[in-house]
Amino acid sequence: LRASTQIVGSAVSLYCISPSLATLASLVIPSIIAGGTVFGSVLRKLSRQAQAQLSTSTGIAYEAISNIRTTRAFGAETKEHEMFQNEVHKACELNIRLGIGIGVFQGLNNLVMNGIVLSTIALGGQFVSQQRLSAGDLMAFLVATQTIQRSLTQISVLIGQAIRGMSAGARIHEYQKLTSSIPLEQGIRIPFHSMLGQVQFSNVGFAYPTREQQMVLENFNFTIPCGKTVALVGPSGSGKSTLCSLLVRFYDPINGQITIDGKDIRKFNATWLRSNVIGMINQEPTLFSTTIMENIRFGKPDATDAEVMEAAKLAMAHDFIQLFPDGYRTVVGERGVTVSGGQRQRIAIARALLKNPSILILDEATSALDAESEKQVQSAINNVAK
Numbered sequence: 510l511r512a513s514t515q516i517v518g519s520a521v522s523l524y525c526i527s528p529s530l531a532t533l534a535s536l537v538i539p540s541i542i543a544g545g546t547v548f549g550s551v552l553r554k555l556s557r558q559a560q561a562q563l564s565t566s567t568g569i570a571y572e573a574i575s576n577i578r579t580t581r582a583f584g585a586e587t588k589e590h591e592m593f594q595n596e597v598h599k600a601c602e603l604n605i606r607l608g609i610g611i612g613v614f615q616g617l618n619n620l621v622m623n624g625i626v627l628s629t630i631a632l633g634g635q636f637v638s639q640q641r642l643s644a645g646d647l648m649a650f651l652v653a654t655q656t657i658q659r660s661l662t663q664i665s666v667l668i669g670q671a672i673r674g675m676s677a678g679a680r681i682h683e684y685q686k687l688t689s690s691i692p693l694e695q696g697i698r699i700p701f702h703s704m705l706g707q708v709q710f711s712n713v714g715f716a717y718p719t720r721e722q723q724m725v726l727e728n729f730n731f732t733i734p735c736g737k738t739v740a741l742v743g744p745s746g747s748g749k750s751t752l753c754s755l756l757v758r759f760y761d762p763i764n765g766q767i768t769i770d771g772k773d774i775r776k777f778n779a780t781w782l783r784s785n786v787i788g789m790i791n792q793e794p795t796l797f798s799t800t801i802m803e804n805i806r807f808g809k810p811d812a813t814d815a816e817v818m819e820a821a822k823l824a825m826a827h828d829f830i831q832l833f834p835d836g837y838r839t840v841v842g843e844r845g846v847t848v849s850g851g852q853r854q855r856i857a858i859a860r861a862l863l864k865n866p867s868i869l870i871l872d873e874a875t876s877a878l879d880a881e882s883e884k885q886v887q888s889a890i891n892n893v894a895k
Contacts, residue, residue, distance in 0.1 A: 512660035512667075519653040519660070526650045527642055530632060541621055545614075552610050559603035566596035575844070622658040629654055691758055696778035704786055705735040705770050706867035708756065714764035715755060725751050729765070750792070753872050757789050758782060769868070788866035792873045794857030796845030801830055801856060802837040804845075808860040816863060824859035826852070851879070 523531035573580055573589040580589055633650060636642035642650075710731040716724045725748050733739050741749045754760055755767060758779050766773045774782065783789075788808070796804050805817045812820075817837070821827040829852055833839040845853045861869060 512663045515660045516657050519656045522653045523650060523657075526646050526653070527633075527636070530629060530636065530642070530650060533628075533632060537621070537625060541618075545618070548610075548614050548617075552607065552614065555603065555607045555610060559600060559607050562596065562600040562603050566593060566600050569593050569596055618661060619658075622661060626651065626654055626658065691761060691779055693780045694778065696781075697776055698778050698781045699772075704867040706786075707735040707770050708733040708868065709768045709771075710752070710755075710765070711768070712765035713755070713762045713767060715751065715760065715762045717760070726762075735770075750872055753789060753870050756868070756870065757787055785864070786866060787868045787870065788861035788864045789870040790854070790857050790861050790872065794845075794854055796841050796848070796853055796856060798840065798843040800835075800838050800840055801833075804841060804856055805859045805863055808863040812863055817859075820859040820863040821856075823862050824855045826855035826859050829855075 520531070520535075569589070570593055573593065580586060629651060633642060633647040637644055637647055708731075710729050713726050713729040714724060715726045715729075716722070731752075741752065743749055755762055756774070758774060761775060766775070768774065769777075769786065777786075797807065802814065802817055805820060806812050808820075809816070814837070818827060821830060821837075830837055830839070839847075841847050841853075841856075845856070848856070858871075
């Protein structure tokens with residue numbers, strides 16, 4: 510803002526001191542603006558490429574680190590390192606080109622402005638010799654010209670920084686403009702105690718957005734009476750997990766409808782439906798990098814410690830939690846890496862049971878449990894369902 514104000518003020522001063530010199534100096538301004546526009550568009554494109562390449566290299570590093578056990582199990586450390594090194598090298602090359610481009614842009618800007626100053630001195634000297642301009646006015650004109658030069662230099666630096674910032678924030682702005690296909694806060698809510706939990710799929714057809722031509726479900730009809738435990742059995746890829754995702758409204762069906770107690774689930778508030786009515790445990794449950802207590806309480810933020818422990822007992826998790834030095838205050842690490850697969854599943858089951866949902870979905874949630882623990886957890890779930 511200060512640089513822009515100085516440019517405007519100095520330009521007015523130039524015309525007041527010598528309209529002839531000011532007019533001659535301003536003739537080169539359009540060419541400077543045109544050149545800066547062209548150069549700026551090239552730099553913006555290069556900056557977007559550099560930012561995208563940096564994102565690619567960061568993604569490779571994140572995947573390798575987050576899946577470090579798999580990487581080491583297959584002895585792929587060298588391969589992952591080479592992939593990361595290659596992508597980082599590409600990012601470095603693009604950033605070097607971007608830095609050179611910004612440097613050339615700023616250098617040319619300074620060169621042009623210095624050329625204007627030298628031209629002003631030459632023409633101003635002639636005007637002084639012809640007594641069309643006093644020496645004092647020429648000095649004042651030069652000072653005003655240098656003020657414009659410094660201000661334009663500051664603006665060129667800011668433009669370079671803005672190009673980097675705009676490219677870095679471009680993807681964020683893209684995500685901000687996206688709208689959810691399933692509104693989270695629209696729809697009805699009904700008293701929780703009035704929910705019975707009868708589920709019905711009526712002529713449901715569905716295909717994933719990335720594979721619209723491949724129908725996963727066609728004219729699917731299915732009813733689950735309230736208070737009943739139903740097992741879906743089928744080969745891998747037959748659509749069992751898809752049914753769970755549709756019921757939780759991660760997706761909406763293309764055809765037909767899904768109802769709970771006779772009401773289309775698309776009429777319900779999606780956040781309320783997931784928070785209060787449905788509890789779901791995935792095949793690979795995720796834990797947060799916090800304590801076991803907070804991971805279980807995630808299903809019901811206002812739950813007391815006693816309620817959390819009771820849910821853990823129902824999920825057959827209380828005993829092994831007590832064996833940890835810090836008990837329920839044990840931090841499980843990112844994605845629960847410090848506990849075993851079976852322990853992670855039992856903590857996730859406790860988290861779902863704590864909600865006491867009308868509908869409980871277990872998507873192969875006991876696959877990592879031994880036969881005895883699975884039997885005990887199933888017995889506990891049956892007791893809760895009564």
